[in-house]
Amino acid sequence: MSAIYILWLRQLKRFIRKKASIVGALGQPIIFLLAIGFGFGPVYAKAGAGNYIQFLAPGIIVMSVLFTSIFTGLEIIWDKQFGFLKETFVAPVYRLEILIGKTLGGATVAIIQGILVFLITLIAGFRPQLSSLPLAFLFLFLVAILSSALGAVIAARLDDMQGFPLIFNFLVQPLFFLSGAIFPIKDLPPVLDFITKINPFSYGVDGLRWAFNGVNVFPPALSLGVLCGVSLVILAVGAYQFSKVQL
Amino acid sequence: MEENIIETRNLTKKYGDFTAVDQITFNVKKGEVFAFLGPNGAGKTTTIKMLTTLLKPTSGDVFLNGHNVTENPHETRKSFGIVFQDPSLDNELTAYENMQFHAILYGLTKEVYKKRIVDLLNLVELYDRKDSYVKKFSGGMKRRLEIARGLLHNPKVLFLDEPTIGLDPQTRNHIWTYINNLNKQENVTIFFTTHHMEEVQRIAQRVAIIDHGKIIIIGTIEDILKKAGTKNLEDAFIFLTGSKIREEESNVGLNQMRISNKLMR
Numbered sequence: 001m002s003a004i005y006i007l008w009l010r011q012l013k014r015f016i017r018k019k020a021s022i023v024g025a026l027g028q029p030i031i032f033l034l035a036i037g038f039g040f041g042p043v044y045a046k047a048g049a050g051n052y053i054q055f056l057a058p059g060i061i062v063m064s065v066l067f068t069s070i071f072t073g074l075e076i077i078w079d080k081q082f083g084f085l086k087e088t089f090v091a092p093v094y095r096l097e098i099l100i101g102k103t104l105g106g107a108t109v110a111i112i113q114g115i116l117v118f119l120i121t122l123i124a125g126f127r128p129q130l131s132s133l134p135l136a137f138l139f140l141f142l143v144a145i146l147s148s149a150l151g152a153v154i155a156a157r158l159d160d161m162q163g164f165p166l167i168f169n170f171l172v173q174p175l176f177f178l179s180g181a182i183f184p185i186k187d188l189p190p191v192l193d194f195i196t197k198i199n200p201f202s203y204g205v206d207g208l209r210w211a212f213n214g215v216n217v218f219p220p221a222l223s224l225g226v227l228c229g230v231s232l233v234i235l236a237v238g239a240y241q242f243s244k245v246q247l
Numbered sequence: 248m249e250e251n252i253i254e255t256r257n258l259t260k261k262y263g264d265f266t267a268v269d270q271i272t273f274n275v276k277k278g279e280v281f282a283f284l285g286p287n288g289a290g291k292t293t294t295i296k297m298l299t300t301l302l303k304p305t306s307g308d309v310f311l312n313g314h315n316v317t318e319n320p321h322e323t324r325k326s327f328g329i330v331f332q333d334p335s336l337d338n339e340l341t342a343y344e345n346m347q348f349h350a351i352l353y354g355l356t357k358e359v360y361k362k363r364i365v366d367l368l369n370l371v372e373l374y375d376r377k378d379s380y381v382k383k384f385s386g387g388m389k390r391r392l393e394i395a396r397g398l399l400h401n402p403k404v405l406f407l408d409e410p411t412i413g414l415d416p417q418t419r420n421h422i423w424t425y426i427n428n429l430n431k432q433e434n435v436t437i438f439f440t441t442h443h444m445e446e447v448q449r450i451a452q453r454v455a456i457i458d459h460g461k462i463i464i465i466g467t468i469e470d471i472l473k474k475a476g477t478k479n480l481e482d483a484f485i486f487l488t489g490s491k492i493r494e495e496e497s498n499v500g501l502n503q504m505r506i507s508n509k510l511m512r
Binding site: 002003005006010013014017018082083084086087088089090091092093094246247 | 296299300301302303321322324325327329331333334335336337338339340344347348349351352353354396
């Protein structure tokens with residue numbers, strides 16, 4: 001347990017010390033709110049769908065959590081390159097503990113980032129129902145765990161950052177764009193409909209939207225189940241991967 | 248009979264067709280200062296990685312402090328400390344935080360590690376820099392911190408893989424003085440590699456030379472000098488391993504990283 005705690009604490013310290021990257025990571029959600037939120041707002045309203053910012057904000061919050069978590073998970077690659085992972089791997093600590101510590105650390109960091117983005121969406125005019133904040137927090141937490149574990153699993157397989165553009169463009173971006181974060185996932189063409197339904201982050205976005213706005217496509221219990229289930233599967237895969245890593 | 252703290256039997260590591268370590272068998276006695284020498288790419292680091300649970304041997308057995316390393320890595324890990332060839336500190340943490348991280352990973356309680364960290368940082372003369380970020384440290388300071396860290400959990404064996412690489416003579420001298428004292432005062436077994444033969448002559452009690460994955464000679468310094476018929480260890484080393492310059496060809500990707508890490512240091 002103490003190993004998990006110190007791994008978590010390390011992640012948190014590293015995050016808080018990099019103030020520039022905290023601010024930097026806020027840039028993207030702000031641009032999305034401005035360009036997509038306010039840009040498409042009038043069209044969205046004309047289609048009779050209501051306030052777009054109200055719809056988009058949960059999607060943007062999930063985006064920042066997803067990106068921050070995956071990148072924090074990928075930091076394991078740096079740990080490999082700079083040798084720190086060896087220090088962790090020769091310690092009398094089970095690999096599963098290392099994975100859990102890393103995942104919780106990445107998730108915590110991502111939630112902090114997500115809360116900052118949440119505050120920005122409030123400034124942009126987002127008005128959530130505050131009574132269900134704890135539920136929103138639960139969904140955010142699950143999204144963070146899922147993406148942080150995903151980042152760690154990918155990092156376990158990679159030796160350097162050269163695969164990074166591939167991961168970003170073919171995994172992270174699609175997971176975000178095809179999750180219903182920026183468009184409603186009702187009445188989609190069949191292919192897109194299928195993709196959004198197998199994307200676990202669709203359930204995160206939908207669950208968060210339900211908590212904040214009371215609007216949902218999937219039953220909230222299903223969303224919770226999918227997020228928990230997929231996280232467990234990824235952690236199991238990660239535990240196996242970590243046990244195989246030789247340095 | 249003296250007790251062996253490290254025992255290997257026909258230890259072998261293959262990468263595809265390439266045999267990095269080829270059926271090596273040797274023992275290290277408790278409390279000994281043991282030098283493990285060889286040209287670049289001879290299999291030194293690969294052997295150390297197998298002794299320290301980072302790599303699984305292709306075949307053969309390793310025992311450390313009585314534990315079967317492959318079957319019982321968890322117990323083995325409590326028995327040794329290691330200073331890797333490449334730096335393995337977290338640059339974004341302070342010296343003290345790096346020590347604390349290690350202490351907690353090894354399950355030390357706060358009362359124990361607080362005092363021990365202070366003692367060890369004093370030993371390596373870094374106590375006044377305990378709250379500085381490691382990224383501000385020089386190569387020699389990082390090494391000293393890594394040695395202190397490796398000793399934090401009271402290991403029976405301390406592995407040092409080229410601990411003095413890239414350091415000036417003053418720092419090297421300091422480091423070997425600490426290591427020698429440790430061995431004398433706390434009876435920590437020292438297993439080290441280096442390319443500086445004068446360091447070996449200064450502190451090693453026994454030496455093994457490995458080349459092309461095989462141990463070609465093992466014994467005291469006098470044994471080796473006698474067998475090679477040379478006056479000093481450097482000549483003996485060249486006599487035994489040849490004067491041809493080696494390419495580090497094993498495990499290309501990792502070696503690339505090793506080289507680039509050295510450049511960044």
